[in-house]
Amino acid sequence: VRALSMGKLHHAMMGTAAVAIATASAVPGTLVNLAAGGGDRTDVTFGHPSGTLRVGAEASQVNxxxxxxxxxxxxxxxxxxxxWVRVPGDSF
Incomplete structure (x- = not known):
């Protein structure tokens, strides 16, 4: 997932995309969950162009x-x- 910023690819991970990745990793059996190691997960760390990011999520089945x-x-x-900010002496 890469975002455009000022017409150029952004070097970092978008927060909304990171939360979506975390949520997908919290649902057992999704591709993201399986890529992260599978099973019950509450957090995942992944790499992006600027380094790594650790995010978390919890999900449950309702109906x-x-x-x-x-x-x-x-x-x-x-x-x-x-x-620097110059503040006149008589301002106090």
Whole structure:
């Protein structure tokens, strides 16, 4: 899954795609679940162009249909900008 950003392929994984992967891995027997090792899973770590991402999900069967009951994702913080702000001394 690759996303376009400003007309170019994005280098990282989209959050919505990551949560979809986690949810699919939580449903036994899906291709994603089997690729992740099969069985009952509550989290999965996968690689993408910028590194790896660990995401989680829980799913249960309700009336014969699989329903996502929980999705877990976190992103690491990084500095986006640094700068200076000049505040006049008489502003306090």
């Amino acid at each position: 014969g249909q699989w329903t996502a009951t929980k999705a877990i994702m976190s992103r690491s913080a990084r500095i986006l900008m640094e700068g």
